[in-house]
Amino acid sequence: MDIVTEREGGVLTLRLNRPAKKNALTRAMYTDLAQALSDAGDDDAIRAAVIVAEGDDFCAGNDIVDFAQGLAELQSENLEAAPVFRFLKALTYFPKPLVAGVQGQAVGVGVTLLLHCDLVVADEGARLRLPFLQLGLVPEAGSTLLLPQRIGHARAFEWLSQGAPVMAGQAQAWGLVNRVVAKDAVAATASELARSLLKLSPAAVRHTKGFMRDPDQVWQVVQAEGQVFRQLLTSPEAMAAFSAFLNRS
Ligand code: COA
Numbered sequence: 001m002d003i004v005t006e007r008e009g010g011v012l013t014l015r016l017n018r019p020a021k022k023n024a025l026t027r028a029m030y031t032d033l034a035q036a037l038s039d040a041g042d043d044d045a046i047r048a049a050v051i052v053a054e055g056d057d058f059c060a061g062n063d064i065v066d067f068a069q070g071l072a073e074l075q076s077e078n079l080e081a082a083p084v085f086r087f088l089k090a091l092t093y094f095p096k097p098l099v100a101g102v103q104g105q106a107v108g109v110g111v112t113l114l115l116h117c118d119l120v121v122a123d124e125g126a127r128l129r130l131p132f133l134q135l136g137l138v139p140e141a142g143s144t145l146l147l148p149q150r151i152g153h154a155r156a157f158e159w160l161s162q163g164a165p166v167m168a169g170q171a172q173a174w175g176l177v178n179r180v181v182a183k184d185a186v187a188a189t190a191s192e193l194a195r196s197l198l199k200l201s202p203a204a205v206r207h208t209k210g211f212m213r214d215p216d217q218v219w220q221v222v223q224a225e226g227q228v229f230r231q232l233l234t235s236p237e238a239m240a241a242f243s244a245f246l247n248r249s
Pocket residue numbers: 020021022024059060061062063064065105107108109131132135245
């Protein structure tokens with residue numbers, strides 16, 4: 001199982017469980033994540049969700065091999081049918097607190113999903129990379145709206161255009177990460193934060209999250225980015241970047 005789900009008390013934990021491939025996300029994984037989030041959103045017994053990952057690294061972004069295989073589907077008329085967009089929609093509209101625990105490398109959607117989380121824990125050595133422009137693509141998951149909103153345009157543009165990773169301490173100083181802890185404490189700290197929310201009124205928490213951001217606005221941006229992203233996937237720059245990764249020795 002590449003996505004492991006556990007329910008404990010009122011907390012649902014989603015664990016990315018593909019460490020041999022740095023937890024790169026496949027269509028099957030997006031589908032499972034989308035289903036688990038949308039079920040948890042509708043389930044009154046679940047009051048918060050946590051996303052963590054197995055192994056040394058949080059997530060290497062989209063699985064590039066799976067990406068290439070799913071290109072036709074991603075480029076079909078109905079964007080919302082593609083597993084990645086089903087996941088992004090479930091993430092955008094998730095009505096309950098979402099906590100992430102990040103260790104090691106986080107790349108692409110492994111970073112942009114954090115912008116949808118309400119609390120983020122990172123290990124001291126976490127390296128967050130947004131290589132979209134270097135791959136000839138545009139940022140996704142609403143990050144062209146959410147990233148500058150969170151850290152300011154200057155930092156966001158430099159991060160996106162220069163390709164250098166942002167380390168955990170910097171991400172915390174910029175307001176993207178709540179706690180920086182030792183690697184072996186990441187998952188436990190994320191769970192503890194989620195459990196700390198259970199004593200609050202679920203209705204009060206849900207309304208507060210609802211007032212703090214407008215999912216319809218975010219979803220509009222996710223879709224607009226998605227239209228351009230899928231056009232650029234077959235650009236010479238993107239094709240060259242993907243084949244360089246696939247053919248590296
Ligand atoms: N898609 C598919 N496979 C991936 C992957 C991805 N995004 N990222 C890593 N993998 C695979 C590698 O091919 C390798 O598989 P193998 O052991 O069968 O050869 C395995 O995961 C380990 O990756 P490796 O590159 O050897 O680990 P590393 O520690 O040297 O580097 C990363 C880790 C994350 C820095 C590097 O793998 C990377 O840059 N990945 C691509 C990230 C990316 O561009 N994502 C797309 C964003 S839109």
